[in-house]
Amino acid sequence: MKRNIVIATLTAAALVAGGTVAAFAAGDDEATATQRQAGTDARAAADRDDADDDRTAAPRGSLTAADAIAAALKHTPGTALAADYEDDGSGTWEVTVVQGDGSAYDVRIAPGSGKVLGAQRDADEDSDNDDRAELAAVKGASTDAREAALAAAAKGTVTEVGLDDDSGAVAWSAETVKDGRHGEWKVALDSDRVTQDRDED
Structure with missing residues (x-):
């Protein structure tokens, strides 16, 4: 009976540990995705800044x-x-x-x-x-x-x-x-x- 309890306890501990690892893995995936999104946003902002600094934009209309x-x-x-x-x-x-x-x-x-x-x-x-x-x-x-x-x-x-x-x-x-x-x-x-x-x- 004790042997069954010990096995059940070890199994539960393994499941908890596995769940924790899985949770950490999921957290890492989310962090990586967030970092990737932040990088994309930063590149987009830089592109917008470059567009704002574009000195090849010609004036609209005929006014010189x-x-x-x-x-x-x-x-x-x-x-x-x-x-x-x-x-x-x-x-x-x-x-x-x-x-x-x-x-x-x-x-x-x-x-x-x-x-x-x-x-x-x-x-x-x-x-x-x-x-x-x-x-x-x-x-x-x-x-x-x-x-x-x-x-x-x-x-x-x-x-x-x-x-x-x-x-x-x-x-x-x-x-x-x-x-x-x-x-x-x-x-x-x-x-x-x-x-x-x-x-x-």
């Missing part, structure tokens, strides 16, 4: 960077320091305009109609030393942001134009898209001469 700058200046008089096509799905242009008192505005332009969607004062940019230096450099320039955008348009569809002083000499910097390829250019302040931006190669 030069048109957007002209519309922004008509609405908010001043000096345009930059124009940027927002490829985040909105398709709007954002033009940075600095007025004589140093106040800076971000003017949003609709891609198709050229209608001004709004102008918001950028307090972070007000009285910024870099902006003042850029404004001073542009004041005596014979090429403004609109003319720089027009000059760079010979290289492709302009998606961004702004000032660049990375190399020590201030110049207009423009980004273009042509045949699905991204290009970066410099436009001289004293002429409409366009050269490839070698610093960005």
Whole structure:
């Protein structure tokens, strides 16, 4: 009788141990599946980030960077320091305009109609030393942001134009898209001469 009890106890213990191992095995499978899913989600997020950073996206509609700058200046008089096509799905242009008192505005332009969607004062940019230096450099320039955008348009569809002083000499910097390829250019302040931006190669 004792022998039967011992055997039954050992069998039950084996079943419990086997069940535990099975449970652990199932847990490992679930953990592995979870890790695989997390890896897939991370890759998908990275792909989305890459898509957001895709600089080969061409502006929607026929409104050019030069048109957007002209519309922004008509609405908010001043000096345009930059124009940027927002490829985040909105398709709007954002033009940075600095007025004589140093106040800076971000003017949003609709891609198709050229209608001004709004102008918001950028307090972070007000009285910024870099902006003042850029404004001073542009004041005596014979090429403004609109003319720089027009000059760079010979290289492709302009998606961004702004000032660049990375190399020590201030110049207009423009980004273009042509045949699905991204290009970066410099436009001289004293002429409409366009050269490839070698610093960005």
